Amino acid sequence: MNKTIKNADEAIKDIGDNVTIMLGGFGLCGIPENCITALVKKGVKGLTCISNNAGVDDFGIGLMLKTRQVKKMISSYVGENAEFERQLLSGELEVELIPQGTLATRCLAAGYGMPAVYTPAGVGTEVAIGKESRMFMVEGEEKEFLMEMAFDADFAIVKAWKGDRHGNLIFHETARNFNPMMAMAGKITIAEVEELVEAGELEPDQVHTPGIYVHRIFQGSNYEKRIEQRTVRKK
Amino acid sequence: MLDKVGIAKRIAKEIKDGYYVNLGIGIPTLVANYIPKGINVVLQSENGLLGMGPFPFEGEEDSDLINAGKQTITTVPGSAFFDSAMSFGMIRSRKVDLTILGAMEVADNGDIANWKIPGKMVKGMGGAMDLVASAKNIIVAMQHVNKAGESKLLPKCELPLTGVRCVKKIVTELAVLDVTPEGFKLLERAPGVSVEQIKNATGGRLIIEGDVPEMVID
Numbered sequence: 301m302n303k304t305i306k307n308a309d310e311a312i313k314d315i316g317d318n319v320t321i322m323l324g325g326f327g328l329c330g331i332p333e334n335c336i337t338a339l340v341k342k343g344v345k346g347l348t349c350i351s352n353n354a355g356v357d358d359f360g361i362g363l364m365l366k367t368r369q370v371k372k373m374i375s376s377y378v379g380e381n382a383e384f385e386r387q388l389l390s391g392e393l394e395v396e397l398i399p400q401g402t403l404a405t406r407c408l409a410a411g412y413g414m415p416a417v418y419t420p421a422g423v424g425t426e427v428a429i430g431k432e433s434r435m436f437m438v439e440g441e442e443k444e445f446l447m448e449m450a451f452d453a454d455f456a457i458v459k460a461w462k463g464d465r466h467g468n469l470i471f472h473e474t475a476r477n478f479n480p481m482m483a484m485a486g487k488i489t490i491a492e493v494e495e496l497v498e499a500g501e502l503e504p505d506q507v508h509t510p511g512i513y514v515h516r517i518f519q520g521s522n523y524e525k526r527i528e529q530r531t532v533r534k535k
Numbered sequence: 536m537l538d539k540v541g542i543a544k545r546i547a548k549e550i551k552d553g554y555y556v557n558l559g560i561g562i563p564t565l566v567a568n569y570i571p572k573g574i575n576v577v578l579q580s581e582n583g584l585l586g587m588g589p590f591p592f593e594g595e596e597d598s599d600l601i602n603a604g605k606q607t608i609t610t611v612p613g614s615a616f617f618d619s620a621m622s623f624g625m626i627r628s629r630k631v632d633l634t635i636l637g638a639m640e641v642a643d644n645g646d647i648a649n650w651k652i653p654g655k656m657v658k659g660m661g662g663a664m665d666l667v668a669s670a671k672n673i674i675v676a677m678q679h680v681n682k683a684g685e686s687k688l689l690p691k692c693e694l695p696l697t698g699v700r701c702v703k704k705i706v707t708e709l710a711v712l713d714v715t716p717e718g719f720k721l722l723e724r725a726p727g728v729s730v731e732q733i734k735n736a737t738g739g740r741l742i743i744e745g746d747v748p749e750m751v752i753d
Contacts, residue, residue, distance in 0.1 A: 326582040326583075326601070326605075326619070327582075327601060327605040328598075328605070329582070329598065329599060329601050329605070330599070352619070375659060376659050376660060376661050376662070377658060377659035377660070377661035378657070378658060378659050379658030379659060380605070385657060385658075388657055389654070389657065395657075397657075397659045397660060398660075399660055399661075399662065399663075399664035399665045399668075400581065400619065400623065400660075400661050400662040400664075400665060401581075401619075401620075401622075401623025401626060401627060401662060401664075401665030402664075402665065403619075404618070404619035404620040404622070404623055405620055405623065407620070408620040419627065419665070419668070420627070420668035420669055421627075421664045421665040421668045421669070422664050422668070423668060423698075423699065424646075424696060424698065424699035425664065425695065425696045425697060425698065425699075426695050426696075427660075427664060439629075461599075471616075471618075472599045473584075473597065473599040473600045473616055474580070474582050474583045474584055474599060474600055474601055474602075474616060475598075475599040476583055476616055476617070476618050477582050477583050477618060477619050478618070478619045479618070480618045480620075481618060481619065481620045508618075525598035525599070526598065527596060527598045527601075527607055528601070528605040529601070529604060529605045529606040529607065530596055530606075530607055531590040531591075531606040531607050531608070532590050532591055532592060532593040532594075532595075532596060532607065533589060533590045533591070533592060533593075534592070534593065535592050535593065
């Protein structure tokens with residue numbers, strides 16, 4: 301298999317207006333920087349983005365918000381982005397806030413071929429409104445669970461540390477986050493990696509995402525890997 | 536009355552040997568600094584780490600290594616990384632022994648609100664709804680009253696809920712309270728705080744039995 305492509309522009313060439321895209325990352329950690337830049341350059345509009353966060357004002361998905369390319373965000377936490385909050389409160393941007401574990405599990409369900417999953421997160425809150433629920437016995441007690449549907453995304457764009465031409469991926473530290481399950485969940489999955497290696501160079505035991513889930517892979521460039529909250533202690 | 540560090544120190548005393556603990560953002564993060572010496576505790580960060588260590592030394596920050604508050608951190612020996620689905624899998628399946636988080640309001644039946652102020656603040660629930668829906672034990676670190684002096688320990692939450700009937704214990708600047716079927720049970724007073732002050736600052740049902748001891752903090 302050779303899924304290698306040249307760059308981010310080629311990776312997103314068939315992403316048009318009004319599609320649903322998953323974007324990996326937690327905060328600014330493990331986000332597909334190259335593809336976001338390419339999407340901004342291409343100027344596609346009306347996007348529905350599924351991503352845990354919405355970047356910051358001048359980085360990550362924040363760049364696509366600034367250019368008004370995003371119609372709807374599906375996220376769990378968007379607190380670091382003033383432009384996002386402004387567009388949301390003014391009604392310019394549609395937003396669906398969902399619990400973080402639910403977000404992860406709805407990706408996982410898609411990648412595992414399960415139409416729905418049950419979770420207790422959000423029972424009794426406004427997240428439960430309009431959702432089917434049912435009771436299950438848990439540790440000897442009746443407990444209510446919400447039925448949450450698998451995501452249906454046209455594209456998933458993830459960022460990995462290393463990958464090979466088969467699309468096998470290895471992630472690094474907490475930059476793994478949502479990337480593996482989003483990689484499994486896209487109809488078309490695009491992976492940008494810091495280092496693209498020859499087949500055989502990744503230890504099969506160490507592969508996090510098997511290449512079968514990945515359709516296109518390229519080695520990214522000029523990673524900024526911006527730190528959102530720099531916290532240190534003195535030596 | 537306790538300051539934020541005092542609240543963190545008091546909560547740290549609830550952490551037992553062998554616990555896996557998830558710490559929320561704000562005061563709960565400070566708790567890590569006061570975990571009793573000589574016990575084994577593993578900190579879970581829901582973005583995908585067991586074995587969270589202290590902040591890195593200056594110049595050793597790693598952009599791939601952050602906690603759920605997006606702060607740069609380190610790992611301790613024996614730590615493990617995993618993805619977000621597994622992270623909430625271990626939370627949902629109740630492998631995490633203790634969750635410590637902040638709140639805007641708690642009701643006397645254990646309901647909690649901490650993610651949204653309609654029309655004002657929209658930040659999202661992050662992992663809080665998953666955590667409160669599944670945690671075996673939830674301790675809330677919060678201010679007893681808001682800036683206007685109104686109680687945040689209420690008969691019923693006014694803000695949109697994060698979870699229902701889930702909070703077990705609350706530590707505020709004034710008191711330590713358990714959430715029981717009959718309401719908030721006053722367990723300890725903060726240094727220099729009277730039972731009367733706590734009564735006045737508590738909106739929900741408050742149970743006071745006998746002499747309420749003053750808390751001991753190192």
